Amino acid sequence: MKAITVRSIELYPIAMPLVEKLRTSFGEEPFKAAVLAALTTEDGITGWGESSAEINPGYSYETVGTSLHVLREFLSPALLGKTITSPTEVPSLLSAVRGHPLAKHSLEAAVWDAFAKANGLSMSEAFAAHLPAEHRSRGFANVGVSIGIQPTVEATLDIITRRLNQGYNRIKLKIKPGWDVQLAKGVRERYPDIMLMLDANSAYTLADADHLKQLDAYNLLMIEQPLGYNDIYEHSKLQPQLQTPICLDESIHSANDLRLALELGACRILNLKPARVSGYTESLEIYRICVEHQLPLWIGGLLETGVGRSANLAFASLPGVTLPCDISATDRYYNPDLTEPPFVLGKNSTIDVPTGPGIGVEVRMDRVQEAVKRWNEAGVYQH
Numbered sequence: 001m002k003a004i005t006v007r008s009i010e011l012y013p014i015a016m017p018l019v020e021k022l023r024t025s026f027g028e029e030p031f032k033a034a035v036l037a038a039l040t041t042e043d044g045i046t047g048w049g050e051s052s053a054e055i056n057p058g059y060s061y062e063t064v065g066t067s068l069h070v071l072r073e074f075l076s077p078a079l080l081g082k083t084i085t086s087p088t089e090v091p092s093l094l095s096a097v098r099g100h101p102l103a104k105h106s107l108e109a110a111v112w113d114a115f116a117k118a119n120g121l122s123m124s125e126a127f128a129a130h131l132p133a134e135h136r137s138r139g140f141a142n143v144g145v146s147i148g149i150q151p152t153v154e155a156t157l158d159i160i161t162r163r164l165n166q167g168y169n170r171i172k173l174k175i176k177p178g179w180d181v182q183l184a185k186g187v188r189e190r191y192p193d194i195m196l197m198l199d200a201n202s203a204y205t206l207a208d209a210d211h212l213k214q215l216d217a218y219n220l221l222m223i224e225q226p227l228g229y230n231d232i233y234e235h236s237k238l239q240p241q242l243q244t245p246i247c248l249d250e251s252i253h254s255a256n257d258l259r260l261a262l263e264l265g266a267c268r269i270l271n272l273k274p275a276r277v278s279g280y281t282e283s284l285e286i287y288r289i290c291v292e293h294q295l296p297l298w299i300g301g302l303l304e305t306g307v308g309r310s311a312n313l314a315f316a317s318l319p320g321v322t323l324p325c326d327i328s329a330t331d332r333y334y335n336p337d338l339t340e341p342p343f344v345l346g347k348n349s350t351i352d353v354p355t356g357p358g359i360g361v362e363v364r365m366d367r368v369q370e371a372v373k374r375w376n377e378a379g380v381y382q383h
Contacts, residue, residue, distance in 0.1 A: 003085040005042040009076040012036040014371035035067045039110035047114025051106035052302035067103040087112040088281045101278040108279030117358040123314035140350040141316035144170030144324035153186035169349040170195040170324035176203040184218040199224040206234045222247040236264035255285040273300040291320040301326035306339025310359040317353045338367045
């Protein structure tokens, strides 16, 4: 493989209007915020990555503000001028900075993109090169759709009907205390057989175990992260009380976190967000553990633009990813996106993975600049 040398890194804080805002137990943000990283090599190849930080420290303690600070002052300087023979070297180059996985992910993803382009590989081929031969990309990812908290059950059913008619075959609903059992009951009365899961985003405590047991009656694929966002131990106490599999998300930040969760019996399914675990190098190690333990695996989403979405689709196309992923078509989120061509939902609730070099999509700089202008005009942190 041809090595790359990092010449420059440009950072773009962006604001993107959403086609539909997503309300969760954290609340609702006015637009999609992120920081894009454009890493250029000495050979003039540009790789792109995305820090999916939000305006507020909800899903993660990181925000757009912290990402920009840490990327500018600490992480980018650690890569500038470095010659990289494999993207898997990036975590060690950034290891002097503790935490900040979303920011680290953006730079590592940019390196993966630039490295793949330099070697004439698609992103999925670059990932597969670090796995056994039988783990080549399928060329598509199985996907589902996530639906935020709505005013009524009927309003939720209307959206579910629309998504099913569009061709999505797995539905994920956001829940919170007071918006859970009644919701599941109403959906099952209308749609008894659809693939259905609920995402709590850490809205419950172990004291709610008896209440959560009621959800076993509704044939759910899983309940995602019902307890504390940093908890593994109490999930290990809840899972034996439920028939429904618990899926962990926010509390798994590394391969060792997953090993601990499996040892304790804290989950039966994993939602892997590459950004949450600092990038694709750690994601590959987590992937290997899931394959070894036959743990059902899917790739989650953080409302990524086409920059992050393309790379996640490539990872989601690997055969060890066994459940539908939260990587919906472009028109579910943005009109237009920052990249071309858009991602389109295909037959059997799948999205094809780009086959061109790197992330395989064109980043439209005119749209990036518009998104940067929108962020600056929003004046989010100017108090």
